[in-house]
Amino acid sequence: MQPEEISLRMRGVKGLDTSLASQIMRQLIAAGTEPCKLLREIGLNDRQQAQFQQADARYLASTLRWLEQVGCQMLLYGEVGYPERLKHINDAPLLLLVQGNPQVLQQPQIAMVGSRQFSHYGEHWGRYFAGELTYCGLTITSGLAIGIDGICHRAALAASGCTVAVLGSGLANVYPRQHWRLAEQIVEQGGAVVSDHLVTDLPLAAHFPRRNRIISGLSLGVLVIEASLHSGTLITARYALEQGREVFALPGALGNPMSEGTHWLIQQGAYLVTSPKDIAEQLGSSLHWLSMNENTPICVSEAEVELPFADVLANVGDEVTPVDVVAERAGQPVTEVVIKLLDLELAGWIAAVPGGYVRIRKASHVRRTYVLV
Structure with a gap:
């Protein structure tokens, strides 16, 4: 069994934290024998063994074929290339499938999210903030959804910057369908489209709240452009708080339902921002470097x-x-x-x-x- 297939099968095993699942995955790969014979020995219970063995061979084969294409790869938790910020969050994904430039996932990122039902106000300021933050050297990360997400991705591209799209579906099922071309443009301009799903997975409703933990986990902070009180966008803000990320919110007009969510976040302690400079300064102030002589050793012999x-x-x-x-x-x-x-x-x-x-x-x-x- 190929190492990639073992990794994909382990993704479907439930009841393990990511660190333990990663250790087991590496043990199975290193054993160099038929992994199914070792499952009980390394501590998987009967249900987990069944989950490993009964993964649908058709979907696995589709993902393995996808990985053979140029520019398509898999990043594994705990291995070189896995995003540094993401590996420290609770419930980090065991693997990420990446189409495009994986190095962009290591760059400083700001997540920009908002409602699908956006206003002219949200469109204008979402485009403005995304462009200016790109000029500040930040990579714009969002979810490729209709509305504010798509507006921010396009603004980053228009500013000749990189952007990252995190999907709630497989990379062979880009959702929404009308953003296929946008996903291609993101890759063409040096960005990346990523998912923790098999490439054939459908865009099920349950996938999207959980993909939000990746959007915030990759980023230094989350900027909410526009959201109602019941918007799924607030899920991303909640994940950001749990992960110790900064949360920024754009104030809107009183009486506008699409600003009620951002106003609520500000009341809860999110940073009220009126210019991209507010965000750049806040993120910059959170980085503290220790000065030392260039000859000072930072490791033991x-x-x-x-x-x-x-x-x-x-x-x-x-x-x-x-x-x-x-x-x-x-x-x-x-x-x-x-x-x-x-x-x-x-x-x-x-x-x-x-x-x-x-x-x-x-x-x-x-x-x-x-x-x-």
Whole structure:
């Protein structure tokens, strides 16, 4: 089974936090054997084993074919390339499917959201703020929806900037359909369209509130342009608060139902903004850099690092070493060795690859006296 398929199957396993699901996923990939045989051994209950094994092969195959296309890739939690800000939120997605430039997900972002039923006021100021914030060097992140979302994406593109669209559907089912071309333009101009769904997943109503956690999680802050008191836009603001992000709200005219949501946010403590400069200054003030001499070391030398599980590390070579081979050489049970290998991987001594592990750091104080022959 391909590593990508294992990852996609793990996405459908419920009842695991993202960190644990990621660890199990890496163990299954590193084992280099049929993963279904190890599911119980690594701690999945009967229901979770069934969820892993019964994932629809057709949908998996569609996503695997999609990944073969140029510019399409999968980012996995805990691995290089996964957005730094996103991995620290509660219930971070195990994986992200990305069409376009994945590097843009690491750039400073401001989420801009608002109602689908927008007013001329919302359209005007949404376009203005998106353009000016783009000139400030921020990437505009939104949900590609009709209304304020689409207005902000287009304004960022018009300002020759990058923008990120987070979908509540699979990337082969861009929703709404009339924004297919907008999604293409986002990719063409160096941005990205992302989703945590299989590419064939439909735009179900339940998907959209949860995708909002990704919109806010990717961003330094959330700007609400226009929203009623019952707008789904306020869900994004709530996620932002839970994630420790800044929340900004644009005031509107009294009596306008589309400003009641933003006024309520301001009453709850959101920043009232009247210009893009307010946001740029607030986000800039939240970054504090410590001054230090350029020769000051910011890490200890390798010799000072305490080596974990030297008896296991000694048996991982520069070429791919299967888990069962490491266990046999070390004279330890596979279940114990798998846990130690994961710790060594997290510490940066080895890397999980298809078929086993490889050494990526030299440790002069590891001696082969630990090897049992």
